[in-house]
Amino acid sequence: MITKEELENLALLSNIYMSEEEVPRFLEELQKMIKFADQVTQGVERFSASEDEQASELDNSIFVSREDEVRESAPSEAVLGNAKNVESDCFLVRKRV
Amino acid sequence: MGRIERMHNLLQKGEVSSRELTESYLQAIDRDNPRFNAYVTITPDLALDQANKADEIIARKEGFSPLCGIPMSLKDNISTKGIETTCCSQMLKGYKPLYDATAWQRLQSKGAVLLGKVNLDEFAMGSSTRTSCFKESKNPFDTDRTPGGSSGGSATSVAANLCGYSLGSDTGGSVRQPASLCGVVGFKPTYGTISRRGLIAFASSLDQVGIVTDSIEDCALVYDAIAGFDPLDPTTSRHYVPDTYRGLERSIKGRKIGIVKEIFEYATDEVLILVKEAVRVYKEMGAEIVEISIPEIDYSLPVYYILACAEASSNLARYDGIRYGYCTDKPYDSIKDMVRKNRTEAMGNEVKRRILLGTYVLSKGYGEEYYKKAQTMRDLICRAFSEAFSKCDVMLSSTTPTVAPKFGGEMSVAEDKYPADICTVPVNIGGLPAVTLCAGQSPSGLPVGIQLIGNRFCERDILNFAFAYQQQAKIICATDWGFEI
Numbered sequence: 001m002i003t004k005e006e007l008e009n010l011a012l013l014s015n016i017y018m019s020e021e022e023v024p025r026f027l028e029e030l031q032k033m034i035k036f037a038d039q040v041t042q043g044v045e046r047f048s049a050s051e052d053e054q055a056s057e058l059d060n061s062i063f064v065s066r067e068d069e070v071r072e073s074a075p076s077e078a079v080l081g082n083a084k085n086v087e088s089d090c091f092l093v094r095k096r097v
Numbered sequence: 098m099g100r101i102e103r104m105h106n107l108l109q110k111g112e113v114s115s116r117e118l119t120e121s122y123l124q125a126i127d128r129d130n131p132r133f134n135a136y137v138t139i140t141p142d143l144a145l146d147q148a149n150k151a152d153e154i155i156a157r158k159e160g161f162s163p164l165c166g167i168p169m170s171l172k173d174n175i176s177t178k179g180i181e182t183t184c185c186s187q188m189l190k191g192y193k194p195l196y197d198a199t200a201w202q203r204l205q206s207k208g209a210v211l212l213g214k215v216n217l218d219e220f221a222m223g224s225s226t227r228t229s230c231f232k233e234s235k236n237p238f239d240t241d242r243t244p245g246g247s248s249g250g251s252a253t254s255v256a257a258n259l260c261g262y263s264l265g266s267d268t269g270g271s272v273r274q275p276a277s278l279c280g281v282v283g284f285k286p287t288y289g290t291i292s293r294r295g296l297i298a299f300a301s302s303l304d305q306v307g308i309v310t311d312s313i314e315d316c317a318l319v320y321d322a323i324a325g326f327d328p329l330d331p332t333t334s335r336h337y338v339p340d341t342y343r344g345l346e347r348s349i350k351g352r353k354i355g356i357v358k359e360i361f362e363y364a365t366d367e368v369l370i371l372v373k374e375a376v377r378v379y380k381e382m383g384a385e386i387v388e389i390s391i392p393e394i395d396y397s398l399p400v401y402y403i404l405a406c407a408e409a410s411s412n413l414a415r416y417d418g419i420r421y422g423y424c425t426d427k428p429y430d431s432i433k434d435m436v437r438k439n440r441t442e443a444m445g446n447e448v449k450r451r452i453l454l455g456t457y458v459l460s461k462g463y464g465e466e467y468y469k470k471a472q473t474m475r476d477l478i479c480r481a482f483s484e485a486f487s488k489c490d491v492m493l494s495s496t497t498p499t500v501a502p503k504f505g506g507e508m509s510v511a512e513d514k515y516p517a518d519i520c521t522v523p524v525n526i527g528g529l530p531a532v533t534l535c536a537g538q539s540p541s542g543l544p545v546g547i548q549l550i551g552n553r554f555c556e557r558d559i560l561n562f563a564f565a566y567q568q569q570a571k572i573i574c575a576t577d578w579g580f581e582i
Contacts, residue, residue, distance in 0.1 A: 002457070014410065014456045015417075015433075016449055017441040026453065033454050037403050040470045043396030047477050074195045082192055082421035091419050093432055 002030055099312030101261050101319070105163045108155055115155065115166030119148040119210050122168045126212065126259050132240060135253040137173055137231045138181055139213040144168060147210040154208055163318050165208030170260040172251050173214040174221055175201055175306070176295035180211075184297050185229035186219045188443040192421050198295025199330065200264060200306045200323045207322050212260050215250030219445045220413065221266055221299045223247055224274055224517055225504070228447045233504065236279060238543055242501040245275030245517075251309040252279040262319055263309040268300050269401050270496075270521025272307030273533040277496035277546025280535045284308045284316045284560075287553050288528035289334035291320075292327035300408035301332075303401070303525045313534060313564040317342040320556065336554050344557040345564040350383030354562070355489030357550075358390045360520050364495040367539040372495045375536045375547045378570050379493070384562075387489050393481040396474050397523040403458050403471035410455025413448070416440060475526050482527045486552040491562050494520050496533040496546035520548060530556045532563050537572050 007027055011018045018026060073079070076089055085092035098106075107113045123141050130136050151166030171177065174184045176194035183189045197205070218228040226233045226249035236244040237257040244253045248265030252275035255263050265272040267285035276283025284307055291306040298304060306323070310316040324338040356376070364372060376386060418424040418439030419432075425442055429435040444452075458467035485492070497517050524531040530553070533546040547566075551559035 006457075007453070010453050010456045010460070013460070014449075014452045015414070015437045015440050016444070016452065017437050026450065029450055030453060030457070033402060033450070034457065037399045037454075037458065037467055037471075039396060039399040040403060040467065040474050043393070043399070043474045044470050044477070047393060047474075078195050079420070083419065084424040093419060093435065 002027065002034060099310060099315030099318075101163060101167050101310065101315040102312075104167050104261060105165075108166050109161070115148040115151040115168075115210060116145060118166065119144050119168050119212070122212055122260060129257060129259060132235065133237060133253050133257050133259070134232060134234045135215050135250045135257060135259055136170065136213045137183070137185060137216050137229075137250065140180060140211055143180070144210050144212050147205075147208075151208045151210060160208075162207040162322070164204060164322055166210060167261040168210045168212045169204070170212050170215045170251065170254045170263040171201060172217050172248050172263070172265040174217055174266055174297040174299075175214075175264055176297065177201060177211070177214065180214065182214065182297070183230070184220045185217050185226075185231055186444065186448070187230050188416050188418070188422050188440070190230070190423060194295070196295060198306075199292035199327045201295065203323045204264075204319075215254050215263060217250055217265075217271075218247035219448050220297070220409070221247040221268060221271055222409070222447050222451055224270070226250065227504065228445050230445070236501050238280065239501065242503050242543070243278065245278035245497070245501065247271040247275075248283075248307065248309065249275045252276050252281055252283065255279070255281045255309045255311055262311075262315055264319075264323075265307045265309055266296055266299075267305050267307040267521075267525065268303045268405060269525050270518040272309060273496050273521050273524075273531060273546070273548060274518060276309050277533045277535075277548070278501040278544065280538070280544030280546070282308075282310045282313055282316050282532065282534050282563075283496075283546075284310075284320065284532045285524065285530065286320060286324065286556050287334070287530045288525075289332050290324045290336070290338060290530075290554070290556065292330040292333050294327055294330040298408075298412040300405040301412065302408060303405055305525070313532070313560055313567050314342065314345060316532065317345060317560050317564075320560075324556075334554070339557050341557045341560050344561055347561050348383075349379070349562055349565045351385065352491075352562075353385045353387050353489040354379055355387050355389040355485060355492040357394070357485070357492050357494055358388060359392060359394050360494040360523070363498040363519050365499050367541075368495045368497070368499060368545050371536040371539070371545040372493075372547055375566060375570070376493065378566060379562075382565055382569055389485050389488055389492070391478075391481045391485050393474075393478045394523040394526075397478060397526050398519060400471045400474045400478065400526055401518075401522045402454070403467050404475065406451045406455035407459050407468055408455070410452045410459065413452055416444075418443070478523065479527050482523075482529060483552070490551075491555075491559050492550040494548050494550070496520055496548040500539050500541065500543035500545060524550055527553075529553055530559055532559050534563050534567060535572055536570070
């Protein structure tokens with residue numbers, strides 16, 4: 001069971017605000033989804049995966065990484081073109097202190 | 098003969114120009130899009146410019162590929178340089194990518210003509226297009242019903258004759274489910290056969306660019322044009338991509354079709370009747386039907402919810418509204434406060450719900466309980482599929498358990514209803530290829546799709562099986578909207 005405190009912490013980690021009115025609805029929906037997700041434990045137990053299997057042999061053709069190479073980036077003008085607030089070739093976040 | 102092939106023949110004979118085709122499609126979109134809401138961005142200037150260039154290629158008769166000069170649409174989560182790509186979220190309204198997705202780049206090199214970007218559920222999370230910030234698309238067969246999703250705009254645009262073909266994306270059935278509900282062909286190839294570069298990420302280990310067409314031949318043509326290794330997407334395979342279009346005439350006599358008990362049993366009667374009829378047609382063509390059981394796939398949905406949400410919470414963490422996208426006008430106390438406000442105001446409830454679940458299953462103490470077990474179960478499902486393919490060449494099922502539901506009648510776990518993606522999700526978990534095509538219409542006149550699932554990298558097989566059925570059954574879902582060629 002997920003608690004209200006846990007939900008608020010998840011919202012903080014997820015960078016989302018939740019109003020007082022939204023909390024009960026999200027709590028209820030998440031409970032249902034978590035209950036549904038719980039079936040995975042049952043599945044792993046049912047198919048008797050060994051300890052080795054439980055360490056998960058991930059499919060290497062899916063989880064691969066490429067060489068970390070330095071490449072030329074896009075021109076800063078183009079990169080800044082999508083930002084709402086820009087000043088002197090930089091993203092601008094208004095001062096709040 | 099498919100829509101692309103028909104247009105290609107007309108272009109080849111000089112009976113019509115690409116510009117004329119494009120203008121006709123733009124007129125059809127102008128007239129019919131308000132009814133169906135398939136397009137969220139229309140690109141007439143670009144389309145006419147690309148059509149003029151295609152006409153020059155056709156006149157030179159050099160490099161005239163089957164896709165040259167054919168008007169098409171792209172799901173709005175596929176990056177198009179300089180053209181707004183929103184994922185149908187307020188979060189990305191106004192965002193213009195700096196580069197083209199590889200799949201779109203490859204189509205451009207073949208002379209494709211982009212009519213516009215089409216609707217989807219916000220960030221491809223949903224199966225109805227209802228979570229789109231541009232409102233839902235409508236099923237051309239009954240505008241009170243959903244076209245499915247998340248690639249509902251792609252399916253609607255093809256079904257309503259508002260383009261020659263469309264590219265979508267399929268994470269848990271997002272191409273096949275809407276294609277089935279709209280009576281068209283939807284193809285999700287093996288994970289890694291089409292580059293995901295420029296496809297805005299939802300769940301990276303499941304996402305795959307898919308194809309929506311009105312025939313299997315057209316589907317093979319588009320697949321052949323965009324498949325293959327991409328050095329800019331390390332998850333693409335170097336596996337050889339055979340010419341699927343040329344492989345369409347092979348006989349299926351004596352080949353084995355597996356009926357998967359666990360998927361088959363979810364279909365409602367009106368769907369089941371037509372699926373059984375398809376099985377009969379295959380038998381008549383000489384295919385051997387074998388019953389198989391893969392009990393592991395009963396756990397596909399919880400695995401999907403855990404992995405897809407976990408990956409989504411990570412992939413969507415990048416949207417802060419500083420570098421691009423929505424930025425609040427309200428006052429804020431800190432950068433953290435501003436980012437939270439941006440995300441809270443711009444993201445819809447479905448997206449938030451999935452991010453929260455993803456954050457939960459990845460958080461300390463729950464990673465072992467959920468994420469790791471889901472990975473293990475995924476591995477078990479992959480192995481079970483692999484074993485099952487030693488008993489058959491392809492598997493057959495319905496694509497969706499029901500015909501297109503009315504708006505509001507869609508199913509979701511959060512609403513305590515069993516989801517409609519039970520037939521499609523196992524395919525993504527296994528990274529397998531699958532295609533849906535129309536098997537007829539229910540008594541209420543709504544299309545029903547059958548799904549053929551293949552082993553990894555067996556695109557040629559499933560498209561050949563699908564083509565054989567299409568030729569034998571000659572099922573055409575009547576459409577009289579849009580621009581008829």
